[in-house]
Amino acid sequence: MSRLVVVGDALLDRDVTGRATRLCPDAPVPVVEEEERRSRPGGAALAAALAAADGQEVCLICALGRDGAGEELSDLLACAGVEVVDLGLCGPTPEKIRILASGRPLLRLDREGPARPGRPGGEVEAALEAASAVLVSDYGRGVAAALRGHLVRAAARSPLLWDPHPRGSGPVPGAFLATPNAEEAALFAPGVPGGGRAAAGRRARLLLERWRAAGVAVTLGPEGAVLAGEGGSCAVPAPRAAGGDPCGAGDRFASRAASLAAAGASAREAVEGAVRAASAFVAGGGAHAFRPGAPRPPAEGRTAAEELARRVRERGGTVVATGGCFDLLHAGHVRMLEAARSLGDCLVVCLNSDASVRRLKGEDRPLVPQEERATVLRALGCVDEVLLFEEDTPEEALERLRPHIFAKGGDYELSELPEARVLARWGGEAVILPYVEGRSTSRLIREAASRAESG
Structure with missing residues (x-):
């Protein structure tokens, strides 16, 4: 079996769900009557857990704080079947808390403070050397920057995919595929005017040259993606999906593309498969509906x-x-x-x-x-x-x-x-x-x- 190594910033996501049927008497805001509270992996940890749920062998290189949130996230990753190489985090484990009413987000509360990942040891290089493919899930909190030298060497050995963040640095040279979304691509290429698929294609071609990558795929939500490579650029449309929750769609896209690359797929094949997977993920309720380590409900006989x-x-x-x-x-x-x-x-x-x-x-x-x-x-x-x-x-x-x-x-x-x-x-x-x-x-x-x- 191919082995995927995910490198990046792990977060703990929490969803608090309930009903909102009235307004607060002292402010014009809804009152949410809590019905359920659930934690799940977020950031690079979500990408790793999603790949593991696909049956992929996954190792996650991340930094976890020595706190309750870090321990809970470690347990969730173990339940998901993800091997973890923990650099250690000097500071609190980042948390994102979403408040939802009738399945729709009302508010997000972030808990984080100054933090710095620990120094990488020999197990980091060993994990990267054994990788069939590497996915860098950069959330701008320092893990990708701390391992940049290791990632330069990894890109020369196996397909390396980079999901960038405006707070982080660009991909290392020689990346197999970079996967910014439309908003991120506009921030990385501010000199390209306009919106829509055409502008995304122009930004993808500019970033392809600037980052010295083999491919750049700009994701466009329900419109799919635009892929630029040495042979030119092409649009990859998404299948139609009714409604859904886009939370985690970028991680679903990146994790599926990386798994396909680990199995030997071309950049175009990886992007096409990732678009289909992300569309199905959104239609199925997004990250909120994802249960790491839970058996999938049987689909036999169901159309x-x-x-x-x-x-x-x-x-x-x-x-x-x-x-x-x-x-x-x-x-x-x-x-x-x-x-x-x-x-x-x-x-x-x-x-x-x-x-x-x-x-x-x-x-x-x-x-x-x-x-x-x-x-x-x-x-x-x-x-x-x-x-x-x-x-x-x-x-x-x-x-x-x-x-x-x-x-x-x-x-x-x-x-x-x-x-x-x-x-x-x-x-x-x-x-x-x-x-x-x-x-x-x-x-x-x-x-x-x-x-x-x-x-």
């Missing part, structure tokens, strides 16, 4: 649509579903889907399978196979997922999804919809959306046939 609905429900969001054949997608379909998506936080389309369409529409339908119909639907910005079903109606699919709302387009009465009775079992509701006159698949088919005959 991507069901997983999405579960995550949105857990965050207190509204799950919307609709259904249909969607054979030859037209403007009426798109308007209905956009209206349905506006009713909640995610939209799942229950899609009739080919066999189901044949029973409902006749042996000459569908014109477009089910996988292609699903692909077209997923490409729409208003559709978050698609769930295929074999029955004539989506009742069983709705039982699996348990949406809050089922939206149906057309000239119907609610009493006519069997889906309304299904949703009533768990307190959901059915909604009729406006019908778009003159738009139907059957009409398009007749018109195409008529034109073919006349032509």
